[in-house]
Amino acid sequence: MTNTTTTSEPALGGACGAASPTPDVTGGTDGGRASRQNGRKRRASWGVMSTREKVLRYVLLIVVLFITIGPFLWQLSTSLKGTGEDIYTANPSFIPTQPTFGNYLRVGEAIPVFGYIGNSLVVAAIDVLGNIVFATLAGFALARLQWRFRKFVLGLFLATLVLPGEATIISQFVTIKDIGLADSLVGVALPGMIAALNVLLMFNAFRQIPEEIDQAAVMDGANAMQRLRYISLPAVQGTIAVIAIFSFIGAWDDFLWPLIVLQSPDKLTLTVGLQYLQGTFATDQRMIAAGTMIAFIPIAVIFAILQRFFFKGVEEGGVKG
Numbered sequence: 001m002t003n004t005t006t007t008s009e010p011a012l013g014g015a016c017g018a019a020s021p022t023p024d025v026t027g028g029t030d031g032g033r034a035s036r037q038n039g040r041k042r043r044a045s046w047g048v049m050s051t052r053e054k055v056l057r058y059v060l061l062i063v064v065l066f067i068t069i070g071p072f073l074w075q076l077s078t079s080l081k082g083t084g085e086d087i088y089t090a091n092p093s094f095i096p097t098q099p100t101f102g103n104y105l106r107v108g109e110a111i112p113v114f115g116y117i118g119n120s121l122v123v124a125a126i127d128v129l130g131n132i133v134f135a136t137l138a139g140f141a142l143a144r145l146q147w148r149f150r151k152f153v154l155g156l157f158l159a160t161l162v163l164p165g166e167a168t169i170i171s172q173f174v175t176i177k178d179i180g181l182a183d184s185l186v187g188v189a190l191p192g193m194i195a196a197l198n199v200l201l202m203f204n205a206f207r208q209i210p211e212e213i214d215q216a217a218v219m220d221g222a223n224a225m226q227r228l229r230y231i232s233l234p235a236v237q238g239t240i241a242v243i244a245i246f247s248f249i250g251a252w253d254d255f256l257w258p259l260i261v262l263q264s265p266d267k268l269t270l271t272v273g274l275q276y277l278q279g280t281f282a283t284d285q286r287m288i289a290a291g292t293m294i295a296f297i298p299i300a301v302i303f304a305i306l307q308r309f310f311f312k313g314v315e316e317g318g319v320k321g
């Protein structure tokens with residue numbers, strides 16, 4: 001006589017006799033399959049904006065664009081309006097009804113604009129070259145070299161950012177006058193040859209380079225200048241372009257410092273020389289608008305040339321492998 005014993009195994013994950021989840025063909029359960037499908041839907045819809053979001057973004061972009069370039073476009077429009085067009089009417093026209101370039105020619109007749117442009121270019125070139133060289137060396141020394149009081153010097157650079165330029169302008173003028181550089185373009189350019197902000201930008205760019213690269217170069221016998229030239233400089237070209245643009249714009253647009261230092265009319269920079277377009281008894285806003293457009297052209301040219309490096313420098317960080 002055979003004794004037959006029947007055993008029943010409890011279902012995993014539940015009470016005895018409960019139905020187990022139905023596996024799919026890949027071995028997963030219904031819940032896992034639903035989770036994967038939801039994940040695929042989320043990935044498919046990731047980054048896809050709805051129509052409402054698109055409209056809102058474009059509206060905000062148009063508002064920002066109007067606030068940013070609206071005054072510039074209005075100044076350009078004014079510079080192209082003829083003398084027979086009323087610019088003081090209650091409802092002025094944005095598009096000139098009598099477009100002319102005569103206002104730009106009148107600027108050249110009223111002031112030696114090309115001489116002023118040359119003076120501004122000299123000052124800007126000295127400032128750009130000085131900031132590229134000295135800010136690079138200072139940033140490299142603070143970020144990549146080990147020496148005493150390094151953190152203290154870095155703190156001093158940070159502290160100078162708190163002080164407004166007007167707080168030190170008197171001491172700067174006294175210093176420039178004592179060394180005999182008053183009423184000279186070099187005296188105008190000297191205080192701006194190195195800016196604390198540019199030093200900190202270079203410090204941050206050099207700091208992103210991995211330390212292992214410097215250590216490997218030291219093991220190969222490279223000195224500090226060789227590491228700067230062959231390792232660090234190729235990795236921070238974008239930041240150098242940012243410094244060049246900032247330095248040029250700062251030197252080109254500066255008004256207060258050249259006004260204090262310069263006295264000779266033939267040495268004035270463009271921003272200071274443009275004030276002669278405003279007469280004592282009469283002011284032609286068309287000529288002033290044309291003068292500001294002339295001052296804007298070099299900045300636009302420099303930015304157009306360096307914009308590729310500028311945007312690279314804004315997002316620059318580390319060494320690209």
